[in-house]
Amino acid sequence: MYKIRVLNSEDLDKVLEMKDVIEAVETAYVQYSNGEAKLFPVISHEFEPGLREMDIKSGFLSRTGLAGLKMVGYVADNPDKRRIPALSGLVMVMSIETGRPVGILDGMVITNLRTGAAGAIGAKYLARKDSTRVLVVGPGAQGRAQVHGLVKVLPGIGHVRVAGRDPAKLAKYVDEMSSIYGNVAFMAVSMDDLEDSVSSSDIIVTCTPSHEPYIKKEWVRPGTHFNAIGADFSGKQEIEEDLLPGARLVADCRVQTLETGEMQTAFRKGIISASDVAEIGNVISGEEPGRSSQDEVTIFDATGMALQDIVTANLALVKAMERGKGSLVTM
Amino acid sequence: MYKIRVLNSEDLDKVLEMKDVIEAVETAYVQYSNGEAKLFPVISHEFEPGLREMDIKSGFLSRTGLAGLKMVGYVADNPDKRRIPALSGLVMVMSIETGRPVGILDGMVITNLRTGAAGAIGAKYLARKDSTRVLVVGPGAQGRAQVHGLVKVLPGIGHVRVAGRDPAKLAKYVDEMSSIYGNVAFMAVSMDDLEDSVSSSDIIVTCTPSHEPYIKKEWVRPGTHFNAIGADFSGKQEIEEDLLPGARLVADCRVQTLETGEMQTAFRKGIISASDVAEIGNVISGEEPGRSSQDEVTIFDATGMALQDIVTANLALVKAMERGKGSLVTM
Numbered sequence: 001m002y003k004i005r006v007l008n009s010e011d012l013d014k015v016l017e018m019k020d021v022i023e024a025v026e027t028a029y030v031q032y033s034n035g036e037a038k039l040f041p042v043i044s045h046e047f048e049p050g051l052r053e054m055d056i057k058s059g060f061l062s063r064t065g066l067a068g069l070k071m072v073g074y075v076a077d078n079p080d081k082r083r084i085p086a087l088s089g090l091v092m093v094m095s096i097e098t099g100r101p102v103g104i105l106d107g108m109v110i111t112n113l114r115t116g117a118a119g120a121i122g123a124k125y126l127a128r129k130d131s132t133r134v135l136v137v138g139p140g141a142q143g144r145a146q147v148h149g150l151v152k153v154l155p156g157i158g159h160v161r162v163a164g165r166d167p168a169k170l171a172k173y174v175d176e177m178s179s180i181y182g183n184v185a186f187m188a189v190s191m192d193d194l195e196d197s198v199s200s201s202d203i204i205v206t207c208t209p210s211h212e213p214y215i216k217k218e219w220v221r222p223g224t225h226f227n228a229i230g231a232d233f234s235g236k237q238e239i240e241e242d243l244l245p246g247a248r249l250v251a252d253c254r255v256q257t258l259e260t261g262e263m264q265t266a267f268r269k270g271i272i273s274a275s276d277v278a279e280i281g282n283v284i285s286g287e288e289p290g291r292s293s294q295d296e297v298t299i300f301d302a303t304g305m306a307l308q309d310i311v312t313a314n315l316a317l318v319k320a321m322e323r324g325k326g327s328l329v330t331m
Numbered sequence: 332m333y334k335i336r337v338l339n340s341e342d343l344d345k346v347l348e349m350k351d352v353i354e355a356v357e358t359a360y361v362q363y364s365n366g367e368a369k370l371f372p373v374i375s376h377e378f379e380p381g382l383r384e385m386d387i388k389s390g391f392l393s394r395t396g397l398a399g400l401k402m403v404g405y406v407a408d409n410p411d412k413r414r415i416p417a418l419s420g421l422v423m424v425m426s427i428e429t430g431r432p433v434g435i436l437d438g439m440v441i442t443n444l445r446t447g448a449a450g451a452i453g454a455k456y457l458a459r460k461d462s463t464r465v466l467v468v469g470p471g472a473q474g475r476a477q478v479h480g481l482v483k484v485l486p487g488i489g490h491v492r493v494a495g496r497d498p499a500k501l502a503k504y505v506d507e508m509s510s511i512y513g514n515v516a517f518m519a520v521s522m523d524d525l526e527d528s529v530s531s532s533d534i535i536v537t538c539t540p541s542h543e544p545y546i547k548k549e550w551v552r553p554g555t556h557f558n559a560i561g562a563d564f565s566g567k568q569e570i571e572e573d574l575l576p577g578a579r580l581v582a583d584c585r586v587q588t589l590e591t592g593e594m595q596t597a598f599r600k601g602i603i604s605a606s607d608v609a610e611i612g613n614v615i616s617g618e619e620p621g622r623s624s625q626d627e628v629t630i631f632d633a634t635g636m637a638l639q640d641i642v643t644a645n646l647a648l649v650k651a652m653e654r655g656k657g658s659l660v661t662m
Contacts, residue, residue: 001339001341006660006662008662009332009662040374040387041374043371043374043389045369045391045398047393047427052427052430054391054398054430056371056387056389058387067376067404069387071425071432072430073425073426073429073431073432075429078429087430088333088429088431088432090423090432090662092402092423095404096383096385096404098404098406098409098419099385099403099405099409099418100404100419101402101419101421104421104435106662327660329337329658331337
């Protein structure tokens with residue numbers, strides 16, 4: 001018999017801080033890009049296309065000494081029919097040293113935080129240091145997490161516009177975020193007025209499940225940085241592919257962005273090649289260049305990797321152990 | 332927030348009974364063979380070949396309404412260096428209806444029981460009804476579980492010989508099993524005296540990690556049934572492949588036995604073809620024939636499927652809920 005720590009969403013809210021998650025995810029990116037960490041093939045299954053699916057993402061980090069997985073279930077009509085969230089899931093962490101599981105954690109808080117951290121890292125290494133104006137498309141949980149991340153790495157951010165189709169959701173976003181960040185001006189914009197916001201932003205975060213690109217190349221001004229968060233499946237796209245060939249392209253995982261991420265259409269059409277895409281881990285370690293000038297457009301595609309979940313889970317387990325949070329179950 | 336039931340090895344020992352597990356695994360086999368259940372690709376990684384590995388097996392059963400996975404870690408020197416078992420792991424079960432995880436269970440008790448149940452099902456449908464003499468090669472946990480399963484389906488079993496290389500392990504096996512089954516005669520045999528035992532057994536269970544076949548074709552008498560349990564990886568084999576072409580071949584999963592199971596060598600050499608191998612689910616449902624005569628040699632290869640783990644876990648969760656066993660954690 002042995003003990004495993006279990007951390008639920010409340011425990012995770014108590015022990016995880018965005019600035020620590022950003023550091024942890026940076027180490028995962030570097031280990032991945034220099035070959036010290038590996039991803040296993042993603043398992044993804046649609047029981048009913050678009051309505052009911054599950055996926056299992058897994059991998060390991062040799063240097064950290066951990067392996068693990070995240071299992072996620074998605075049921076579109078959960079909120080309407082069952083009054084429960086559409087997404088749920090768990091992260092399991094295993095010690096490579098002993099082969100034993102060491103923790104089980106709620107998967108949704110971890111996903112939100114590690115994806116917010118991903119965007120923060122993209123902006124930290126690629127956005128202009130003097131960035132002040134942000135546009136977030138998609139006023140959901142991830143639209144919030146992205147801002148929580150950005151303000152940690154770019155303290156000059158003073159204006160955030162949020163775009164979406166549902167005025168009530170936008171109003172709620174502005175209300176909530178304004179109360180957290182008193183020194184940032186939040187404003188809602190309609191998807192029909194996107195051009196103005198795009199052309200006057202330093203950083204644009206796309207986090208919708210769109211299958212149609214809604215960011216037009218002609219709207220984008222020089223020097224803009226994009227965090228492409230939404231596209232993580234075949235057919236998803238948020239930014240017109242014609243913008244890509246002239247931009248500095250960086251991904252968390254080159255293979256994933258070209259197959260299922262924001263860069264899939266441009267790659268399939270042959271207007272970009274694999275060698276045009278740097279990996280953020282190599283940009284962090286200085287092996288590949290990031291932004292080359294104030295005028296360059298930069299695009300970071302965060303496709304999402306199990307390694308982010310594993311290091312974030314590990315961080316939470318360490319903090320929870322220090323502070324006696326969560327529950328211990330005997331296995 | 333929602334609750335998940337956690338069952339450890341002690342909880343599982345209390346709620347799981349072999350006869351129920353046999354029934355549950357039969358339903359998994361039938362669902363798999365008629366297309367109502369599917370396996371996802373197995374993830375298997377060796378950190379240090381033969382010494383340190385992990386694997387993740389997963390799948391779902393539409394009719395049962397469950398998906399899930401088992402993550403297992405293996406560290407060969409755990410017993411010597413860390414005084415803990417070499418194998419450990421967890422099973423996670425998810426509801427397809429809600430997408431939510433419903434339970435987390437110790438993986439080792441479940442693996443033992445569901446594999447014991449697999450052998451029992453193989454013997455129930457393929458061994459001669461008048462079988463009385465069993466040979467078990469491999470005096471480990473699985474060598475015990477196989478006998479726990481066999482005696483449930485073939486009450487005539489009165490003699491069990493157990494073979495292995497370590498006399499101390501054999502003695503312990505005989506001692507333990509004799510105290511459980513007073514009406515069965517247990518006897519240890521050396522691997523050097525295998526011929527005698529093979530040629531006088533009705534049922535032979537192979538459950539070693541051998542990469543060299545140690546069961547010779549010439550020793551096997553007509554009418555013998557084999558449960559091939561050990562071979563589950565490229566290169567593993569326990570029975571001489573020349574025995575296979577003349578025997579009735581049945582597997583839990585046709586693809587797995589031909590790729591990584593007991594039938595891999597015979598298939599690769601071309602002395603059997605895929606159409607020679609029936610699936611046990613189809614034998615259970617009557618769609619494919621089982622044993623055709625008292626003289627036929629039958630071989631059942633239990634390669635192991637996540638579906639067995641999921642149905643066994645579900646059975647344990649239902650029983651534990653009825654009896655208030657295990658612990659509930661809030662996620």
